[in-house]
Amino acid sequence: MARLASVCYLTGGLVGFLTAxxxxxxxxxxxxLVVSTVALLAGVAIALFGARLSVRAFYLAIFPTLGLLxxxxxxxxxxxxxxxxxxxLPLVSMFLHAxxxxxxxxxxxxxxxxxxxxxxxxxxxxxxxxxxxxxCVNAVVASVTGWLVHTAAEAETDLLTGLPNRRGxxxxxxxxxxxxxxxxxxxxxxxxxxxxxxAARDGTAAEDGLLRTLAAGWSAEAxxxxxxxxxxxxxxxxxxxxxxxxxxxxxxxxxxxxxxxxPAGTARWEPGDDHATLVNRAESALSEARRAGGSATVHHxxxxxxxxGFEAALDAGEFSVAYQPIVAxxxxxxxxxxxxxxxxxxxxxxxxxxEFIPDAERCGFIRTLDRWVLRTACRTAASWPAGVPSKxxxxxxxxxxxxxxxxxxxxxxxxxxxxxxxxxxLEVTESTLDADSVAALEVxxxxxxxxxxxxxxxxxxxxSSLSRLHRLPADILKIDRSFVAxxxxxxxxxxxxxxxxxxxRTLGLRTVAEGVxxxxxxxxxxxxxxxxxxxxxxxxxxxxxxxxxxxxxxxGERLSGPSLxxxxxxxxxxxxx
Ligand code: C2E
Ligand code: CA
Ligand code: CA
Numbered sequence: 001m002a003r004l005a006s007v008c009y010l011t012g013g014l015v016g017f018l019t020a021x022x023x024x025x026x027x028x029x030x031x032x033l034v035v036s037t038v039a040l041l042a043g044v045a046i047a048l049f050g051a052r053l054s055v056r057a058f059y060l061a062i063f064p065t066l067g068l069l070x071x072x073x074x075x076x077x078x079x080x081x082x083x084x085x086x087x088x089l090p091l092v093s094m095f096l097h098a099x100x101x102x103x104x105x106x107x108x109x110x111x112x113x114x115x116x117x118x119x120x121x122x123x124x125x126x127x128x129x130x131x132x133x134x135x136c137v138n139a140v141v142a143s144v145t146g147w148l149v150h151t152a153a154e155a156e157t158d159l160l161t162g163l164p165n166r167r168g169x170x171x172x173x174x175x176x177x178x179x180x181x182x183x184x185x186x187x188x189x190x191x192x193x194x195x196x197x198x199a200a201r202d203g204t205a206a207e208d209g210l211l212r213t214l215a216a217g218w219s220a221e222a223x224x225x226x227x228x229x230x231x232x233x234x235x236x237x238x239x240x241x242x243x244x245x246x247x248x249x250x251x252x253x254x255x256x257x258x259x260x261x262x263p264a265g266t267a268r269w270e271p272g273d274d275h276a277t278l279v280n281r282a283e284s285a286l287s288e289a290r291r292a293g294g295s296a297t298v299h300h301x302x303x304x305x306x307x308x309g310f311e312a313a314l315d316a317g318e319f320s321v322a323y324q325p326i327v328a329x330x331x332x333x334x335x336x337x338x339x340x341x342x343x344x345x346x347x348x349x350x351x352x353x354x355e356f357i358p359d360a361e362r363c364g365f366i367r368t369l370d371r372w373v374l375r376t377a378c379r380t381a382a383s384w385p386a387g388v389p390s391k392x393x394x395x396x397x398x399x400x401x402x403x404x405x406x407x408x409x410x411x412x413x414x415x416x417x418x419x420x421x422x423x424x425x426l427e428v429t430e431s432t433l434d435a436d437s438v439a440a441l442e443v444x445x446x447x448x449x450x451x452x453x454x455x456x457x458x459x460x461x462x463x464s465s466l467s468r469l470h471r472l473p474a475d476i477l478k479i480d481r482s483f484v485a486x487x488x489x490x491x492x493x494x495x496x497x498x499x500x501x502x503x504x505r506t507l508g509l510r511t512v513a514e515g516v517x518x519x520x521x522x523x524x525x526x527x528x529x530x531x532x533x534x535x536x537x538x539x540x541x542x543x544x545x546x547x548x549x550x551x552x553x554x555x556g557e558r559l560s561g562p563s564l565x566x567x568x569x570x571x572x573x574x575x576x577x
Contacts, residue, residue: 001058001099002050006043008091009065013040015088016072019081028075035072059100062092062108070115077125086119086126086134093138097145105142112138158230160208161215169229169237173275176239184243185269187278188251189286193234195260217257226250233438235286244268244299255295263289267300284364284399287437303363310356310365314372319343321376322541325550326393326512326534329526334550336391338427338534339377340541341369357397361432366397371409378417378424380544388551393425393455398432401440410447421451425476429457433472444473455512460500469507477504479530481515487524494524501529 016036020029046053069092072085089112096105116134119125126134156168164172176185192214196207215230222228222238231237238254240247247266255262265285267278285300292298313319323337343351360366374394381392400406414421426447433440444454455476456469460483483496497513504511513525516535525533539546549555 001055002046002053004095004098005058005061006047006050008095009039009043009046011043011091012065012069012088013037013043015084019084023079023081031075032072032081035068035075039068055099058095059104059108062096063111065092066111066115070119073115073119073125074123077119077123082119082125083127083130086116086130089116089134090137090141093141094145097142098149105146109138109142161212161230163215163219163236164227164229166229166231169227169231169239170275170279172227172229172239173278177269177273177275177278184241184246185278186240186242186244186247186266187269187282188238188240188247188264188266189231189282190236190238190251190254190262190264191234191286191290192236192258192262193290195258195262196234214258218254221253221257222250237282248297251297261293261295263292263295264297265289265300266297270304272304280364280403283402287399287402290437291432301362306359307363307365310360310363310369313343313345314368316346318345319369319372321373321380321544323377323380323544323547324534324541325539325547326391326532327538329513329522329530329533332538334390334538334547335532336393336423336425337381337544337547338393338541339373339380339395341373341395342541361397361399364399367400367403370395370397370400371413374410375413375416378413378419381423382417382419384544384548385551385553387553389423390547390551391423391425391453392419393427395457396426396428398428398440401428401433401443402437404439407443407446410452411450414450422453425453425455427455427457427478430459430461430468441471441473448473448475458514460496469503474509476510476512478534479511479513479525481535484513484515484521484525484535485517487521489518489520491520492524494528497525497528497530505529 013036016032016039020032020036023029050058069085069088073082076082076085092112093109096108100108113135116126116131120128120131156164156171158165158168173187192211195214196210211230211234215228215236218236218238219228225241227237227239229237229239238247238250240250244266247268251264251266255264263286265282265288267281267285269278273281281300285298289296289298320342322340322342324340325334326336326338327333328335341353341357343353343356345351357366360369374396377392377394381390384390410424410426413419414424426444428444448454453475454473455478456472456474457478458480459477461480477500479497479500483494483500487494487497501511510531511529512532512534513521513530514534516522516525516533516537518537521535522533522537
């Protein structure tokens with residue numbers, strides 16, 4: 001508002017100034033210059049301090065503005081400068097219809113009309129043709145501005161619930177943070193998904209009805225001063241002022257209205273946060289709450305210090321990527337490698353991923369790290385021998401998949417490195433993947449349509465149910481190394497491995513057994529029809545050149561474990577290719 005008002009005043013002042021300056025001297029020229037100067041000064045003042053004025057103050061300022069224009073027209077009657085002043089009236093109409101409701105517009109529009117009629121009839125300052133034209137132009141400017149603003153507002157409104165949608169929320173957030181940001185601003189994200197399940201059985205109409213009723217109930221309960229928005233399919237956002245205690249109290253009231261399990265994530269505004277950071281933190285808190293299940297509330301803590309430490313380590317080149325070979329079960333030939341990140345901290349020495357990945361996930365650095373690993377691994381794999389088919393497997397934290405730009409990042413990594421999509425496998429751990437997140441599953445689906453394959457890591461250790469597996473867009477199951485480790489010497493039966501490979505066959509998925517450390521394990525796994533192996537028997541994670549050398553034509557022996565030399569002697573292979 002302030003910007004537009006300032007532009008209008010400056011335009012008016014400048015026009016008045018130039019016309020008074022350029023035309024030959026006439027009696028009221030000095031007065032005209034004074035009026036124009038007032039308009040110019042008003043424009044500058046509004047540009048500087050306008051953000052502090054209320055919407056009402058801007059409205060009231062319209063009337064003195066019309067007064068200034070009336071003075072110009074009245075003084076310069078008989079001159080073309082009166083017409084010049086009148087031609088500024090459409091700016092007033094535009095401003096009005098951009099920001100005010102019908103009633104306020106009607107009052108001010110009437111004032112504009114009265115002014116035109118007085119200038120025409122009483123002062124004879126304007127010819128009838130100009131008055132007629134201005135009335136029409138004003139009407140067009142008013143309707144077009146009103147329509148554009150209405151359309152823009154609709155784009156920010158969720159049509160089902162009438163609440164602001166994600167776009168609307170972003171705008172509210174941006175303007176809340178643009179002023180002097182409230183230190184006690186808390187963004188709460190609630191997932192109404194668990195409430196929906198019974199309604200979903202009754203069809204879309206029932207589901208829509210449920211969301212509408214919920215939105216109405218929550219709107220009434222949220223109270224003034226809070227903003228409620230429909231953030232996603234079943235996700236609602238509440239912007240609360242008054243810090244975490246106020247947010248918790250609001251949450252309790254909303255949950256009472258919902259009458260069912262509603263997981264929630266909250267993030268408090270921290271100095272330096274822009275709206276995107278705040279939303280990201282609330283989102284990761286919600287993902288965690290969803291994973292915890294029921295009506296869990298997760299408050300996002302301030303982990304910026306931890307993140308800054310990681311960033312510095314990445315900049316200092318303390319992270320590297322090691323490559324562990326993956327081999328075909330049938331003949332021990334290297335088919336690719338898994339990229340595993342390594343951190344050699346200058347201060348603390350080598351730190352195993354199992355130790356630092358959870359921290360990186362907690363503070364959000366995992367996104368930066370995993371994208372760096374992805375780009376590095378794609379570049380490396382693109383340089384491996386071209387004649388031999390090989391794939392590169394990269395770990396993805398489930399937390400990244402909710403990120404709207406993840407898909408674009410993967411596409412960019414492929415384009416940058418020149419790696420074919422079919423050579424990339426993304427490994428998602430079942431337990432970090434929010435299988436109820438529509439956005440995450442959608443990203444996986446879109447990535448698969450490019451030709452990228454998806455592997456479910458540590459399969460069997462998460463809280464997978466068959467229905468979840470059915471929904472996951474996957475190509476490969478990685479049998480967790482705990483099941484492989486259970487295959488001790490002399491142990492011939494592995495019912496869990498049998499169940500997983502059987503399941504994979506039924507669903508048309510390939511299997512990779514992890515943590516294969518000895519020949520006996522390899523033999524048993526091969527008998528159960530595992531397609532590929534990964535483990536110390538075939539090589540630890542190391543330099544990428546070792547993989548490149550093993551892939552070079554005629555290099556089959558280099559990484560071989562005992563099974564490579566006599567694949568046939570270890571029992572029939574039922575591995576599919
Ligand atoms: P993971 O994805 O299941 O990776 C396999 C882990 O098993 C690796 O541990 C690997 O070194 C280890 N391993 C491989 N063969 C054997 C074997 O024969 N016996 C035994 N006992 N272990 C074996 P590492 O490298 O310590 O990684 C641990 C976990 O950290 C990974 O488990 C993965 O979940 C995570 N991780 C590693 N790199 C990344 C990454 O770039 N991004 C993300 N998000 N997570 C990563
Ligand atoms: Ca993995
Ligand atoms: Ca694994």
